[in-house]
Amino acid sequence: MVRSPLVRSPLVRSPVLRCRRALTAQAAVYTETGSPPDVVRVIERELPDTADSLGAGQVLVRMLAAPVNPSDLNQIEGTYPVRGRFASMTLRDGSEISGAVGGNEGVGEIVAVATRGVSGMQPGDWVIPRRAGEFGTWCTHTVASASGLHVVPRAWREGVRATDVACLKVNPSTAYRMLRDFxxxxxxxxxxxxxxxxxxxxxxxxxxxxxxxxxxxxxxxxxxxxxxxxxxxxxxxxxxxxxxxxxxxxxxxxxxxxxxxxxxxxxxxxxxxxxxxxxxxxxxxxxxxxxxxxxxxxxxxxxxxxxxxxxxxxFWMNRWYAGCEGDPAREAAAAAMWQDILRLVREGAFSTQPLAEARWSATAPLADTQGLVARAAAWGPGAKHVFTFD
Ligand SMILES: NC(=O)c1ccc[n+]([C@@H]2O[C@H](COP(=O)([O-])OP(=O)(O)OC[C@H]3O[C@@H](n4cnc5c(N)ncnc54)[C@H](OP(=O)(O)O)[C@@H]3O)[C@@H](O)[C@H]2O)c1
Known part of the structure; x- marks a missing residue:
């Protein structure tokens, strides 16, 4: 059966009789820690998809690309110091689970911005999570706090792929800091x-x-x-x-x-x-x-x-990024570093590591996507995976 990528739910009336809509998002979620292929399952849940249905300070993000890093697997196993963000989720069939979406790194595009509490962001902007654990990136869409996101300036996007931006904050940045700071x-x-x-x-x-x-x-x-x-x-x-x-x-x-x-x-x-x-x-x-x-x-x-x-x-990149909070000089150093790396990518002087692309199609049967995620989230030899989203 082929599903529509964004299945819209029937109109739901809020107590003030304002129309609210929702889209059906898919996400790779774990409800308990353990071996990633065993505990991660793909779920569908409904997310608000209009400016006035988002909470103050929130944005709706459509993910473009998200890698599977060793630390993501450690996090799902429960052996990483940064825990996944567990939250209550309402699934499409109306049941509730408490789970965390896998993945910490990635790039998404803003689809909708709340009418209140968000400045400096607009639909079409590319965003990356400000810190690990901010939100799970292995999903087609997510609702995130604008305060937990960095906007990628449009000039930086030219001549680079979404996968280059998705993999920017962890590996190339770690190499950059280790060569510079020790x-x-x-x-x-x-x-x-x-x-x-x-x-x-x-x-x-x-x-x-x-x-x-x-x-x-x-x-x-x-x-x-x-x-x-x-x-x-x-x-x-x-x-x-x-x-x-x-x-x-x-x-x-x-x-x-x-x-x-x-x-x-x-x-x-x-x-x-x-x-x-x-x-x-x-x-x-x-x-x-x-x-x-x-x-x-x-x-x-x-x-x-x-x-x-x-x-x-x-050296732990997350600790270095944590030092950016409230330190404008370090925040500027992070931005300069990312700009520098993306410039090298654009000039052909730097290439992101070879990645096996796991194409996540929201129209594919859920069982196929489950298999795709289980393969991508397994330890073992072979290329590292990056999810890209149709
Ligand atoms: N501290 C930080 O902030 C930070 C940032 C980024 C990454 N990391 C860490 O750096 C490591 C590499 O990450 P990555 O994303 O660059 O990895 P990656 O691209 O997935 O590559 C994994 C590397 O680990 C090697 N390897 C795997 N199992 C091994 C074993 N049992 N003994 C020796 N080598 C083994 C692989 O070698 P083969 O090809 O021979 O299998 C490969 O070179 C991970 O531990 C990751 O968590 C830390």
Whole structure:
């Protein structure tokens, strides 16, 4: 059966006899934490769709694109510090559930603006969530507080895709801040990183190249290693090795004779692979951990702390964004960073990581969309997914 994308409910009369309308939105919702493919289900619910039916300060947003990030999956599993926003929802059949919509990052287009309490936003504007947990982005439409959104200036949209904007706030921004905020890198300096083929890793490679820094990139071994090495070199990687090769005498010798310091190490893995990598950071350098994909702890030999003065730090983009609240200088720095990244995308100097597009069609049978969401929200090898909405 083919449904209309926006099924309008019959007119509902409010106590003051004003006509209110609604549209049927679809959303990937979980009512309890657990393995994402098991606990996330696609529901239909009705949302107000006119200016006078929205509450003060609210806007109706039609989502354009929303990625599936590892942290989104951690959030659904209940292991991420930012919890999903659980709320009561009325489903299309009239039943009530308490659930949270999955996803924290994405871009949407404003469809309607409340008659009161919203300024500086209008239909047609593209918006991104101001903070993680603001609202779930894996949905066709949502009603959001205008105060929880950033408007993407129209000039920034030119020459970029919605998926580039949808993936802007987390991975490229993390790479940008880590390269800028932990050392005074000079042209020619090296950065070593693991998980170099991840979204953040690819962003590090491209931004480093743009700013004149060099990168040593560690990936896991795989059957198509040569193809991956070539792909990362194409992005600007200087050296690409596997975590096993890091222990080879030839590679150790190569990294000892670079002629420039390895001032920073970026870690999103943990465990032995990180220990091996940290040994290559130059004296006085810094290891910045920003992820823990292996779920193993980060350990550091005492000798690296004492005799090499290696410093271990952590970085969390959400904490950096939280510092924007009430700090106009940092808020301006965030805007400048996003503008910079989108300019590089427009100029062909930066590409968003390869993403498998999961096309979410509101006219498809709900069971098909359920399958699409379950596949996109599963851990495992292969490309990361991004939902795009018809
Ligand atoms: N701190 C922050 O603010 C921040 C911001 C963005 C991302 N992150 C974190 O950074 C990490 C990468 O995120 P992303 O979105 O860039 O990831 P992604 O594009 O989905 O890539 C995942 C990466 O993790 C590697 N990986 C997966 N399982 C692994 C394991 N068991 N051992 C070693 N490596 C493994 C993958 O390597 P293979 O190709 O070999 O599988 C790949 O390089 C995640 O932990 C994420 O939560 C943190």
């Amino acid at each position: 050392a005074e890198l000079r042209a020619g300096d090296y950065v070593i990183q693991n998980g170099a083929n991840s979204g953040v890793g690819r962003a590090v490679i491209q931004l480093a190249r743009h700013w004149g820094f060099r990168t040593i990139n560690v990936v896991r071994d795989r059957p198509q290693l040569a193809a991956l090495q070539q792909e990362l070199r194409g992005l600007g990687a200087d050296i690409v090795v596997t975590d096993r090769q890091l222990g080879d005498e030839g590679v150790k010798q190569q990294l000892r004779s670079l002629g420039a310091p390895i001032r920073l190490g970026f870690n999103c893995v943990g465990g032995r692979a990180t220990l091996q990598m940290t040994k290559h950071i130059s004296a006085g350098g810094t290891l910045v951990s920003y992820g823990g994909m292996s779920r193993q702890p980060v350990t550091m030999p005492t000798s690296l702390l004492l005799f090499r003065d290696i410093c271990a730090r952590g």
